[in-house]
Amino acid sequence: MTIEKTYDPSEIEGRISAAWNEAGAFKAGANAKPGAEAFSIVIPPPNVTGSLHMGHALNNTLQDVLTRYMRMRGNNVLWQPGTDHAGIATQMVVERQLMERQEPNRRAMGREKFLERVWAWKEESGGTIINQLKRLGASADFSRERFTMDEGLSRAVLKVFVDLHRKGLIYKDKRLVNWDPALRTAISDLEVETREVKGHMWHFAYPLKDGPVDGLSEIVIATTRPETMLGDGAVAVHPSDERYKNLIGKLVRLPVAERYIPIIADEYPDPEFGSGAVKITGAHDFNDFEVAKRNDIPMYSLMDADAKMAGEYVPERFRGMDRFEARKKVVAEIEAEGLLRQIEDKVIAQPFGDRSGVVIEPYLTDQWYVDAHTLAQPALQAVRDGRTQFVPKNWEKTYFEWLENIQPWCISRQLWWGHQIPAWYGPDGHVFVEMSEADAEASAQKHYGKAVELTRDEDVLDTWFSSALWPFSTMGWPDKTPELKAYYPTSVLVTGFDIIFFWVARMMMMGLEFMGEVPFKDVYIHALVRDEKGAKMSKSKGNVIDPLELMDEYGADAVRFTLAAMAAQGRDIKLAKQRIEGYRNFATKLWNAARFAEMNQCKVVPDFDPAKAKAVLNRWIIGETNKTVTEIDAALASYRFNEAAGAAYRFVWSIFCDWYLELAKPVLQTETASAERDETRATVSWALDQIVKLLHPFMPFITEELWALNAPAGGRSAVLAMSDWPLPAGGDTSDAEAEIGWLVDLISEVRSVRTEMNVPGGAQIPLLLIGAPANVKEWAGRYQDALKRLARLSEIGFADAPPAGAVQVLVRGGVAALPVADVVDLAAEKTRLAKEIAKITEEVEKIDKKLGNPDFLSRAKEEVIEEQRERREEAEARRIKLSDALERLKGVA
Numbered sequence: 001m002t003i004e005k006t007y008d009p010s011e012i013e014g015r016i017s018a019a020w021n022e023a024g025a026f027k028a029g030a031n032a033k034p035g036a037e038a039f040s041i042v043i044p045p046p047n048v049t050g051s052l053h054m055g056h057a058l059n060n061t062l063q064d065v066l067t068r069y070m071r072m073r074g075n076n077v078l079w080q081p082g083t084d085h086a087g088i089a090t091q092m093v094v095e096r097q098l099m100e101r102q103e104p105n106r107r108a109m110g111r112e113k114f115l116e117r118v119w120a121w122k123e124e125s126g127g128t129i130i131n132q133l134k135r136l137g138a139s140a141d142f143s144r145e146r147f148t149m150d151e152g153l154s155r156a157v158l159k160v161f162v163d164l165h166r167k168g169l170i171y172k173d174k175r176l177v178n179w180d181p182a183l184r185t186a187i188s189d190l191e192v193e194t195r196e197v198k199g200h201m202w203h204f205a206y207p208l209k210d211g212p213v214d215g216l217s218e219i220v221i222a223t224t225r226p227e228t229m230l231g232d233g234a235v236a237v238h239p240s241d242e243r244y245k246n247l248i249g250k251l252v253r254l255p256v257a258e259r260y261i262p263i264i265a266d267e268y269p270d271p272e273f274g275s276g277a278v279k280i281t282g283a284h285d286f287n288d289f290e291v292a293k294r295n296d297i298p299m300y301s302l303m304d305a306d307a308k309m310a311g312e313y314v315p316e317r318f319r320g321m322d323r324f325e326a327r328k329k330v331v332a333e334i335e336a337e338g339l340l341r342q343i344e345d346k347v348i349a350q351p352f353g354d355r356s357g358v359v360i361e362p363y364l365t366d367q368w369y370v371d372a373h374t375l376a377q378p379a380l381q382a383v384r385d386g387r388t389q390f391v392p393k394n395w396e397k398t399y400f401e402w403l404e405n406i407q408p409w410c411i412s413r414q415l416w417w418g419h420q421i422p423a424w425y426g427p428d429g430h431v432f433v434e435m436s437e438a439d440a441e442a443s444a445q446k447h448y449g450k451a452v453e454l455t456r457d458e459d460v461l462d463t464w465f466s467s468a469l470w471p472f473s474t475m476g477w478p479d480k481t482p483e484l485k486a487y488y489p490t491s492v493l494v495t496g497f498d499i500i501f502f503w504v505a506r507m508m509m510m511g512l513e514f515m516g517e518v519p520f521k522d523v524y525i526h527a528l529v530r531d532e533k534g535a536k537m538s539k540s541k542g543n544v545i546d547p548l549e550l551m552d553e554y555g556a557d558a559v560r561f562t563l564a565a566m567a568a569q570g571r572d573i574k575l576a577k578q579r580i581e582g583y584r585n586f587a588t589k590l591w592n593a594a595r596f597a598e599m600n601q602c603k604v605v606p607d608f609d610p611a612k613a614k615a616v617l618n619r620w621i622i623g624e625t626n627k628t629v630t631e632i633d634a635a636l637a638s639y640r641f642n643e644a645a646g647a648a649y650r651f652v653w654s655i656f657c658d659w660y661l662e663l664a665k666p667v668l669q670t671e672t673a674s675a676e677r678d679e680t681r682a683t684v685s686w687a688l689d690q691i692v693k694l695l696h697p698f699m700p701f702i703t704e705e706l707w708a709l710n711a712p713a714g715g716r717s718a719v720l721a722m723s724d725w726p727l728p729a730g731g732d733t734s735d736a737e738a739e740i741g742w743l744v745d746l747i748s749e750v751r752s753v754r755t756e757m758n759v760p761g762g763a764q765i766p767l768l769l770i771g772a773p774a775n776v777k778e779w780a781g782r783y784q785d786a787l788k789r790l791a792r793l794s795e796i797g798f799a800d801a802p803p804a805g806a807v808q809v810l811v812r813g814g815v816a817a818l819p820v821a822d823v824v825d826l827a828a829e830k831t832r833l834a835k836e837i838a839k840i841t842e843e844v845e846k847i848d849k850k851l852g853n854p855d856f857l858s859r860a861k862e863e864v865i866e867e868q869r870e871r872r873e874e875a876e877a878r879r880i881k882l883s884d885a886l887e888r889l890k891g892v893a
Contacts, residue, residue: 003598003709007591009555012705017134019704025721026079026139028483033074040078040487041067042471043140044495044503045148047086048122049093052132054529054537054575055496057547060138061560062526062567062641063494067139068697069636070491072725078487079139080474082146083127087463088183088191088355090126091417094118111416111458118417132548137556137700139721146474148466149419156473157419157466158435160514165433169371170411172431176289177410179363181307182356185414186367188462190502192351192360199348202226203275203341204334206235206252209260214246219263220275220341224348225284226334227326230257230314231300233292234280239265241276255334257315264295283364301364305414323361368412368421368459372509376403379508388508388518391639392569395497395525402501409506411462418460425455468506471519488515492522492639500525524639526567532576534863545575557699558584564698565645586653587702590695593657594688594706600668602684604710610686610730615676617667618683620740621660623733624651625690629726632694648694656687659744663786685710690726742776742812743783749809750791753818753888756881757807758832763823764794768806770815772798807888833886840879847872 024030041063046056067079094117095106106114130145146153164170177186204226205218219235232254237244244263251260268291269278282292282299292299300313309318309326318326334340351360380403382388383396390396412421424432424440430447432454434440445451466473471490475483489511495504504523511519530536531543538544550559561583566573610622628651635644667680688710692703700721707720717723750767759765767787769780777798780787784796802808805821847868850856857865 003591003595003706005595007588007702009557009587009701010552013135013137013556013701016701016704017137019719020139020721023719023722025719026141027143028078028141028487029076031071031074031722032076036074036076038078038486038491039067039070039075040080040490041492041494042080042474042490043082044493044499045082045084045146045467045470046129046133047089048083048126048129048147049086049089050083050129052129052136052547054545054547056129056133057136057559058526058529058563058567058573059494059496060133060136061563062524064136064138064560064700065564065641065644065697066492066494066636068700068721069725071139071721072693072696072723074724076486078141078144078483080144080146080487081130081133081138081140081142082148082470082474083130084463084467085122085147085149085418087413087415087418087460088185088187090118090122091415092183092355094121094417097121106416114416135551135556136547137560139700144474148463148470152476153466153469153473154419156469156477157461158422159478160469160510161422161461161465162433162435163514164370169374170433171369171371172366173369173408174364174366175369175408175410176283176286176362176364177367178351179305179307179361179365180353180356180358181305181361182353182358183415184305186363186365186410186412187353187360188410188464188502190464190499191354193354194349194351196347197350199224199346199350201344201346202331203344204229204255205339205341206254206261207339208247209251209253213250216243216247218339219244219247219252219277221277221279222274222344223279224346225327226330227309227323228281228284228302229254229279229330230309230318230326231281231283231302232257232261232279233282233297233300234262234264234295235277236264236266236269236280236291236295237277238267238269238271241269241271243276255337255339256330257313262297264297266291266295284362286362289362289364299364303361303363305363307361367410368423368461369408370411370465372406372409375509375513376406376505378512379403379505382508382512382518388520389522391522391524394570395500395523398497398500399505403505409462411465412457412459413462414458415460418463419466421457421459421461423457425457426452431457464502464506467503468510469514471507471511472515477514488519489517490520492524493520494524494526496528497525522639527570527572529563529573529575530863532574532578534572534574534866535861550577550580554580554584555587555701557587557702560700561586561645561649561698564641565649567641567645569640586649587699589657590652590691590702590706593652593661594710596661597684597688597710600681600684602668602681602688604685604689604716605682606716608682608686610683613679613683613730615667615679615683616736616739617660617663618679619730619733619736621656621683621687622730623737624655624660625687625726626728626730626733628655628694629690629728636697645698648698652691652695656691659740660684660687662790663740663743666785692720693723693726696720738812739779742779743786746811746816747787747791749811749816750793750818753807753809753820754792757820757889759820759823761792764788764792765823766795766797766819767791767793768797768799768802768817768819770799770802770808770817772814776814809888830886830889833882833889837879837882837886840875840882844872844875844879847875 020026043063044059063079067077071077098105161170178189178192180187201222201224203220203222205220207218208216211217221235223229235252237248247263248265250263252263254261268287269276280288280291280297282289282297283301301311302309302314303323304310307323309321309323318329321329352358353360380400383399390399422433422435424437426444426448432440432443434443440454444454472484472488475481475488477484493504507519511517528536531545535541535543547559558580562580563573613619613622628647631647632644635647664680664684667677670677692706696703704720769776780796787793787796802817803819806817806819809816850868
């Protein structure tokens with residue numbers, strides 16, 4: 001086959017995907033060498049409702065780089081894919097459909113019929129994201145795709161719930177939860193979106209019951225939620241607050257509710273903030289809940305599931321009111337009573353449901369909980385003793401802080417879509433937690449001595465409960481499967497920092513509890529993908545970048561390589577289209593290099609042995625290939641994806657294309673047959689094979705295509721994805737590196753001087769090698785044509801000392817002189833360089849002034865500060881370069 005003139009990603013990507021699929025290239029164990037070490041990853045399961053976004057693209061690109069790399073190294077590889085049932089999100093999708101089609105809502109339809117509709121939607125439309133991941137080139141074993149509510153995973157979920165309940169680690173309790181009044185369910189912290197909104201802080205007076213004490217007749221509290229005053233159980237002051245020490249134990253009148261509540265001492269209030277006194281509303285505030293528990297303060301629940309005022313503690317005139325309507329009425333009544341002291345405009349951090357968009361209410365309700373504190377202890381120890389390691393290591397601190405202060409984990413949700421809790425209630429409310437209804441009935445008969453009617457708990461489990469089992473449930477647990485034996489614990493988890501609490505820590509807890517081993521040895525935490533200015537992507541800002549559109553425009557390989565090349569540990573990715581365009585150009589450069597090789601009859605020679613190459617230039621590229629293999633191996637072993645991609649990029653673009661092919665042209669293009677020409681053709685083809693292998697984890701589509709096009713020969717794998725990763729080969733090439741390295745460095749230095757000194761592009765200048773030893777003289781003679789052509793030199797000579805008007809450069813310990821006085825106005829150049837340096841110095845000083853200003857640092861957006869730091873870095877690098885050039889000129893006699 002002939003390589004087409006133009007590289008067209010859209011033409012090859014679908015075809016290559018089909019070839020991989022046909023070859024079974026991604027199946028567990030594909031390409032594994034006998035007795036090979038296992039390498040396994042579980043995909044962070046995307047929501048079944050989801051569509052590929054930049055976070056997914058980054059996360060899955062990095063997983064795929066590791067998976068393809070380890071597969072080519074001959075490891076026994078499994079990348080386990082699957083999707084999450086996404087309780088709230090999926091239920092909302094189907095409910096919205098019912099509304100749009102003017103069909104009965106879920107309550108009118110009933111639970112069984114509604115769930116049938118959800119399953120039908122899931123089969124028809126769910127899992128779109130899996131096809132999008134395939135388009136990205138994800139090489140997971142899709143024949144093993146799992147779903148958090150498939151039969152096997154559901155059995156695992158039931159077993160874990162039942163076993164933990166029997167150990168006393170799952171229980172029912174009345175506690176505060178994040179309540180979504182629109183969805184009428186508890187939600188996790190991750191589903192709460194905190195927004196800054198304009199609001200008010202109301203300051204109210206609570207009169208002392210028995211009159212003034214120490215001159216105080218009232219105590220003033222401040223609140224942003226006046227409607228919750230109806231549920232106050234106490235007023236708290238700090239025990240060290242001298243103003244209130246004689247008020248502790250006294251009673252104050254709670255306006256509107258007309259109750260008396262105590263003043264208590266607690267460490268929670270901040271004496272420096274406001275009046276130093278705070279109201280304690282245990283049933284409607286998370287901090288107050290803890291204070292109320294510590295001090296045995298009653299908790300008065302004020303609202304129903306719709307966030308309407310309800311219950312025995314709500315005065316009748318408020319009952320049935322929406323909470324915000326009640327807020328206005330409470331304020332009006334207190335003002336009428338003369339107890340409103342101040343209204344302060346204030347920006348408030350308010351919690352909203354990320355799905356419903358309504359204000360979340362802390363709500364006191366009965367829910368199922370996991371004793372997370374007990375399960376957290378082994379999970380903490382496993383990271384402390386190094387059985388699981390975080391990369392970068394600083395994320396361990398985040399992990400420790402959360403687990404050391406962990407609260408009970410609320411696992412029940414008031415939804416229909418999900419794993420229904422395996423709990424059945426007898427006539428007296430006694431609960432039977434079993435694997436099945438039949439088991440529950442048997443337990444109930446034993447308990448009551450007769451058959452009784454049982455009612456199943458209507459709640460479902462939090463989605464994070466089932467995903468916490470993902471590393472072992474996807475491999476067939478609770479059965480003892482070959483996959484569990486081979487692939488658990490997994491090798492690495494690649495994920496974002498935002499779910500260290502919700503997913504990573506919980507997988508650690510469950511893995512240690514049920515498997516007795518950590519679920520993964522390494523946790524690689526990748527950064528965020530931001531826009532080109534460093535701002536977080538959001539729909540409201542209109543700066544969201546769609547990876548599907550980028551793949552349409554630039555191809556999957558360019559998108560993948562951009563993400564990998566920018567994935568420096570601990571640094572967010574600033575994604576600009578120019579970067580992706582640049583890496584598409586890189587793909588084109590590789591394509592054109594392969595075309596050049598084909599046009600020059602560089603074909604695969606099956607028995608080519610790089611160790612037997614004789615030509616210095618060929619031995620040099622073989623040595624450079626070896627160095628690059630070693631560099632990429634080291635980078636990927638430590639999850640330095642950007643360094644691995646950077647090494648591949650430098651090798652392909654600069655070393656292979658710009659130097660090796662350029663220097664090899666005279667040999668390749670000669671019409672005279674020779675052993676050197678044959679060897680060079682074979683070496684070019686061999687090096688291209690190594691290149692497509694090295695690039696394959698990053699750019700799988702173009703490399704697979706070039707592998708197939710590069711004259712298939714005996715002994716080659718039919719599919720690049722299942723070929724062997726390169727090993728350093730070719731013996732000692734240090735002498736070749738010394739020779740060709742000298743040539744490359746000399747040409748580079750001459751080019752640099754020409755640019756710095758403004759030497760006209762068409763001007764040819766002489767080169768003098770000062771005090772050159774015999775080997776350098778020999779090299780200069782051998783490569784004089786290349787030197788003249790590539791450095792635009794008029795002649796090459798030798799001298800004992802540099803002449804007047806010559807710029808000197810150091811090349812590998814030797815001195816080269818470039819007489820430029822005849823083509824450059826040296827005085828004018830000195831002036832120009834000095835002016836440019838002064839200008840850059842002034843710019844750096846301005847930036848330093850900004851970055852040294854605490855006011856600027858506190859007010860400016862994160863991305864603006866980062867932009868200033870980057871500008872300073874670039875300016876400083878330019879200043880150093882220009883200063884070096886000026887020093888060179890000063891040395892010219």
